[in-house]
Amino acid sequence: MNWDEFADWSRTAADWGRDYHKTIRDNPVRAQVKPGDILSRLPAAPPETGEDMQAVWDDFRRDVMPGITHWQHPRFFAYFNSNASPASVLAEFLSSIVAPQCMLWQTSPAATEMETRMMEWLAQGLGLSDSYSGVIQDSASSATLAAVLTMRERALEWSGNTEGLAGQKPVRVYCSDQVHSSIDRAIWVSGVGQKNLVKLPTKGVRKALDVDALRAAIKADRAAGYLPAGLIGVTGATGMGACDDLDALANVAEAEGLYTHLDAAWAGTAMICPEFRTLWTGADRFDSIVFNPHKWLGAQFDCSAHFLRDPDLLRQTLAIRPEYLRTHAESDVIDYSEWSVPLGRRFRALKLWFVMRIYGMEGLRSRIRNHVAWSQALCERMRAEPDFEITSEPVLSLWSFRPKGATDDQTQALVDAINDDGRIYLTQGMVDGRKVIRFQAGQFDCAAEDFDTAFDTITTIARNLT
Numbered sequence: 493m494n495w496d497e498f499a500d501w502s503r504t505a506a507d508w509g510r511d512y513h514k515t516i517r518d519n520p521v522r523a524q525v526k527p528g529d530i531l532s533r534l535p536a537a538p539p540e541t542g543e544d545m546q547a548v549w550d551d552f553r554r555d556v557m558p559g560i561t562h563w564q565h566p567r568f569f570a571y572f573n574s575n576a577s578p579a580s581v582l583a584e585f586l587s588s589i590v591a592p593q594c595m596l597w598q599t600s601p602a603a604t605e606m607e608t609r610m611m612e613w614l615a616q617g618l619g620l621s622d623s624y625s626g627v628i629q630d631s632a633s634s635a636t637l638a639a640v641l642t643m644r645e646r647a648l649e650w651s652g653n654t655e656g657l658a659g660q661k662p663v664r665v666y667c668s669d670q671v672h673s674s675i676d677r678a679i680w681v682s683g684v685g686q687k688n689l690v691k692l693p694t695k696g697v698r699k700a701l702d703v704d705a706l707r708a709a710i711k712a713d714r715a716a717g718y719l720p721a722g723l724i725g726v727t728g729a730t731g732m733g734a735c736d737d738l739d740a741l742a743n744v745a746e747a748e749g750l751y752t753h754l755d756a757a758w759a760g761t762a763m764i765c766p767e768f769r770t771l772w773t774g775a776d777r778f779d780s781i782v783f784n785p786h787k788w789l790g791a792q793f794d795c796s797a798h799f800l801r802d803p804d805l806l807r808q809t810l811a812i813r814p815e816y817l818r819t820h821a822e823s824d825v826i827d828y829s830e831w832s833v834p835l836g837r838r839f840r841a842l843k844l845w846f847v848m849r850i851y852g853m854e855g856l857r858s859r860i861r862n863h864v865a866w867s868q869a870l871c872e873r874m875r876a877e878p879d880f881e882i883t884s885e886p887v888l889s890l891w892s893f894r895p896k897g898a899t900d901d902q903t904q905a906l907v908d909a910i911n912d913d914g915r916i917y918l919t920q921g922m923v924d925g926r927k928v929i930r931f932q933a934g935q936f937d938c939a940a941e942d943f944d945t946a947f948d949t950i951t952t953i954a955r956n957l958t
């Protein structure tokens with residue numbers, strides 16, 4: 493393909509993209525294929541000679557699209573959303589065309605300096621103090637790994653990278669039992685080890701980490717010869733939206749000298765609305781904070797905003813300077829590859845620049861406010877139905893329910909029947925050891941009517957099953 497053909501096909505793709513989104517509500521949200529269906533349509537070997545773009549295009553539409561679950565469908569109420577707003581898609585298109593590799597300042601000064609500025613814009617948007625520096629990581633999982641490595645190295649006085657962990661005091665990290673699996677992964681990969689991740693019970697409606705249990709665990713660990721290193725808080729946990737009391741956690745961390753990391757991967761976006769910030773009071777006392785614009789803000793994957801109170805701790809943990817990476821002006825500039833585990837980096841800031849300029853902070857806020865209001869209104873409608881019960885109260889746009897008196901199998905059967913129907917997409921979860929149905933809203937273009945469709949779909953399918 494030459495660049496003239498590229499331009500023609502880009503127009504075809506753009507027109508198709510417009511039509512795809514305009515008619516997306518006509519599709520079942522979850523792909524309705526069986527395992528192996530798509531594989532069987534793909535030839536077992538690559539072609540020896542190049543094919544026509546028209547043939548590839550036709551196969552894309554015929555063989556690939558049926559196997560797509562429509563994450564941009566306005567009635568995607570499963571997991572958390574992963575939004576790709578049109579402004580963001582355009583920025584990613586431009587970034588793909590230029591394809592800069594943004595590991596050092598000099599390998600694309602515009603990418604580095606825009607990243608610095610966009611992270612400042614986001615910090616202001618969230619109401620964080622201007623003492624934070626920011627970097628865009630590929631995922632919240634990577635940001636958490638970087639934070640756990642920092643905890644480890646800081647506690648071991650920077651000897652883990654050189655000496656390894658054998659023979660060192662075991663490093664301990666504390667969190668609640670509500671945290672995301674990416675915390676466990678970071679603990680495995682960092683060599684800290686699962687048994688040194690101390691998961692503590694929670695208290696209250698917000699399922700906040702029990703601070704008395706935390707203090708007791710740290711005290712017992714010190715007595716047993718462990719090395720308490722870090723504390724991971726959560727605002728808006730994936731399961732049912734648990735939120736820790738961040739001020740209380742920061743008090744303990746300060747008294748005990750622990751490095752603190754906050755996982756607000758989903759809920760962080762909502763903090764652009766001042767009225768929701770009570771959910772994370774005390775966040776700006778944390779050393780490290782991550783949230784995902786690639787979930788709820790409209791910037792498509794990959795885009796995780798990672799704020800650091802003292803980026804030198806992270807750089808001391810991760811910076812490597814072989815000769816070929818040395819540059820002339822190195823003291824005056826930021827080389828963001830020193831702030832993350834991977835060396836290579838995409839130009840991720842461009843989509844944030846497009847999104848914040850095209851929609852404006854007020855446009856983004858009004859979307860979040862609508863999602864929260866519509867989701868909570870649906871929760872109240874469901875609560876008023878005698879044959880359903882609400883199993884976890886709304887945290888922003890996330891809550892859960894089940895048919896009253898349903899067994900776990902019956903609840904799962906309802907989730908499966910709803911997703912086979914296709915008008916909406918939901919996932920199951922667990923509350924207090926029992927299966928529930930999770931509802932969350934946050935698709936960029938969803939509308940009030942989509943929540944009416946959700947109500948009708950859930951109630952009719954449930955009543956037909958019994």
Ligand SMILES: *Cc1c(COP(=O)(O)O)cnc(C)c1O
Nearest residue numbers: 631632633672674729730757758
């Ligand atoms: C989605 C999510 C993550 C993982 O995010 P990635 O960017 O996919 O790594 C971590 N924590 C919470 C609370 C999440 O909601």
